[in-house]
Amino acid sequence: MSRKLLLVIMFLLVVLKAVGQDKKNDLAIGFNYGFGSEFSNRNYSFTNHFYKIELYYRIKKAKHFQYEIVVQPEVNFATHQLLNFYFVKPETPNYIEKRDEYTKLKDIHEYVLNIGFLVRKPIGKVLSIYALGSVGPMITDTETERMSNGFAFADVLAIGFSAKMNQFRLDVRPSVRHVSNAGLNSENAGYNTKNIEIGISYCL
Numbered sequence: 001m002s003r004k005l006l007l008v009i010m011f012l013l014v015v016l017k018a019v020g021q022d023k024k025n026d027l028a029i030g031f032n033y034g035f036g037s038e039f040s041n042r043n044y045s046f047t048n049h050f051y052k053i054e055l056y057y058r059i060k061k062a063k064h065f066q067y068e069i070v071v072q073p074e075v076n077f078a079t080h081q082l083l084n085f086y087f088v089k090p091e092t093p094n095y096i097e098k099r100d101e102y103t104k105l106k107d108i109h110e111y112v113l114n115i116g117f118l119v120r121k122p123i124g125k126v127l128s129i130y131a132l133g134s135v136g137p138m139i140t141d142t143e144t145e146r147m148s149n150g151f152a153f154a155d156v157l158a159i160g161f162s163a164k165m166n167q168f169r170l171d172v173r174p175s176v177r178h179v180s181n182a183g184l185n186s187e188n189a190g191y192n193t194k195n196i197e198i199g200i201s202y203c204l
Contacts, residue, residue: 028056030201048078076110146189152181
């Protein structure tokens with residue numbers, strides 16, 4: 001992690017701490033690291049790892065559940081390769097050249113801003129489990145046979161496990177992710193991946 005990113009996180013902690021002096025713990029800020037790969041298939045390979053800053057806001061605390069909004073800026077680093085060159089069909093313009101190009105291993109950078117809704121079930125004073133669904137816009141910098149570069153969307157469904165220690169909360173979060181551009185560009189097969197995230201957040 002770069003020094004600049006550490007300084008940004010520390011600055012956000014100070015700012016959010018200042019606005020969260022009522023100790024209700026309705027606000028939290030966190031940092032997650034995750035990694036994953038595609039579901040097994042014969043058409044392509046895709047591996048990724050990513051970094052997220054997570055901003056939590058608890059909108060309601062009921063007797064058995066808590067409801068939260070999560071804002072998740074993310075940078076995703078992926079590698080992709082077409083394995084089945086027949087995926088690029090002969091009716092595709094310049095299909096021979098595209099088969100040659102797409103079967104090369106590619107590095108992909110994705111820049112995402114997801115907005116999520118989280119339902120948390122506390123288990124005692126320390127542990128909790130939760131379900132999280134999020135969606136948001138994304139910019140990808142590399143064209144492949146499955147998706148054009150530029151604007152797209154990332155959808156995530158996750159189940160998480162948390163342990164709270166004083167103001168800090170540790171998370172483990174398995175998730176599934178779908179990326180596509182909703183038909184806005186020519187290539188829109190997208191990617192489907194299974195991921196695991198680990199993170200830490202600070203409750204304000």
